[in-house]
Amino acid sequence: MDLKEYIRDIKDFPKKGIVFKDITPLLADSRAFQYAIDMLCDKYIEDKVDYVLGAEARGFIIASAMAYKLDAGFIPARKPGKLPYATTKEVYELEYGTDALEVHEDAIKKGDKVLVVDDLLATGGTSAAKIALVKKQGGEVVGPAFLIELTFLNGRDKLSGYDVYPLIKY
Numbered sequence: 703m704d705l706k707e708y709i710r711d712i713k714d715f716p717k718k719g720i721v722f723k724d725i726t727p728l729l730a731d732s733r734a735f736q737y738a739i740d741m742l743c744d745k746y747i748e749d750k751v752d753y754v755l756g757a758e759a760r761g762f763i764i765a766s767a768m769a770y771k772l773d774a775g776f777i778p779a780r781k782p783g784k785l786p787y788a789t790t791k792e793v794y795e796l797e798y799g800t801d802a803l804e805v806h807e808d809a810i811k812k813g814d815k816v817l818v819v820d821d822l823l824a825t826g827g828t829s830a831a832k833i834a835l836v837k838k839q840g841g842e843v844v845g846p847a848f849l850i851e852l853t854f855l856n857g858r859d860k861l862s863g864y865d866v867y868p869l870i871k872y
Contacts, residue, residue: 705870708734709850723850723872725760725821738869739764742819742847743771745867749844752814753777755832757803758784760821764849768819777810779803779832790838794831803831805839812840823851823868826860833861 708728715722755777756765769776789804851868
């Protein structure tokens with residue numbers, strides 16, 4: 703199945719000059735969505751993953767479906783102030799400023815095997831922050847997995863030392 707057929711380009715979103723990769727047609731098609739999740743999970747089925755960590759919002763969709771398929775727990779990574787319990791925070795650089803992600807401070811125990819997932823790998827900052835959160839809590843990063851990688855942005859450079867796994871490359 704050619705999953706690129708289910709990705710819609712939206713020009714000038716969220717700002718002029720950006721071509722947004724819209725995954726909602728893929729999510730809306732049950733066969734394409736199931737195929738994508740199955741293909742992502744096939745790589746990690748033997749790794750006995752304890753948790754799948756995903757960032758809001760589209761990352762939640764992919765990561766939670768993968769957690770179900772891998773018989774693992776799901777860990778939400780959210781913007782500061784969005785989680786109700788004590789958190790561990792990681793600040794990361796953006797083109798113009800900084801942002802941060804948080805997970806509950808008891809989300810990961812030492813030695814837990816955590817798969818870091820997102821819908822899209824662009825510049826790599828968000829994924830590097832998620833990996834740092836896993837390591838801060840003593841977890842073992844199984845790998846970073848993505849539905850889409852925008853290769854021209856070289857995001858995998860920020861994830862050196864890990865086997866970056868995207869299903870679709872642009």
